[in-house]
Amino acid sequence: MAILENEFLKVDISAKGAQLTSVYDKAAQLEHLWQADPNIWGWHAPNLFPIVGQLINDELLVGGISYHMARHGFARQSEFILLEADDVHAIYSLPNSEHTLEVYPYKFDFQVLYTLIENALRVTYKLINHDKKTIYFSVGGHPAFKVPFYPGERYEDYYLEFETEEKLTTHSITAEGFFNGEAHPVPSPKNKLYLTRHLFDRDALVFKDLVSREICIKSDKHEKSVSVEFPHFNYLGIWAKGGGDFVCIEPWLGCADTVSKHVDISQKEDIQKLYPGHVFEAAFFISV
DSSP: OEEEEOSSEEEEEOSBTTOEEEEEETTTTEEOBOOOOTTTOOOSSOEEOSOOSOOGGGEEEETTEEEEOOTTOSGGGSBOEEEEEOSSEEEEEEEOOHHHHHHSOOOEEEEEEEEEETTEEEEEEEEEEOSSSOEEEOEEEOOEEESSSSTTOOGGGEEEEESSOOOOEEEEEOTTSOEEEEEEEOOOSTTEEEOOTTTTTTSOEEESSOSOOEEEEEESSOSOOEEEEOTTOSEEEEEOOTTOSEEEEEEEESOOOBTTBOOBGGGSTTOEEEOTTOEEEEEEEEEO
């Protein structure tokens, strides 16, 4: 485990999945990350690679060959190598191996970099292509933020404030985890989306055409907030498990399959590609 700390934040990171396990606001004396109750949802902030979402039949198609891969890919279940760390930054690495080549036929080094910058934590995804062919991939974050912030508060006192006024439209997901081609408006007075216990009854809200690149978690009862800025990501998922005192804000490059559209990885929606010898980077920021 790596521990990063400055005058604003103390952050804990596990080698399994290179996953954040704590984002502690020192001035407010608040833990802002969901503490992974296994009876509700046993994750804190999984990193999603090399896919985001669910594949039809859990099958990844690459060049006519089918590979088994579970929802959100293998990175979140993998042991990462801590390449370097100091008080304010850490670099975790997941290189290809015999195991990864069995399910994902590319040679790569997938890295997750964490950097404290005053009251913000930068999370950077870096992919290095060590192969002789183009790598196709998706990548995304899934951090779960503790809501409400303080004891005795109500979940319904909180809302998500978008950077700009949006006409929110969510793309519907089936019970099996696939898009079904339907889209529905989401009521959001001005730039606010209020949290309720039934907001995610139909699974995650998935936004594919946001103008905003920053969202803040706020309350009607006080001024404390947490923001997530995602300048490099095209899609955004927002989700919570029933009964859980949290909300996930999930920046994505890529998404789940659509019903009846089982296509090669190179044809998947919002798929990313990386040429031989090239390096990919994308970052999001958590600020308190």
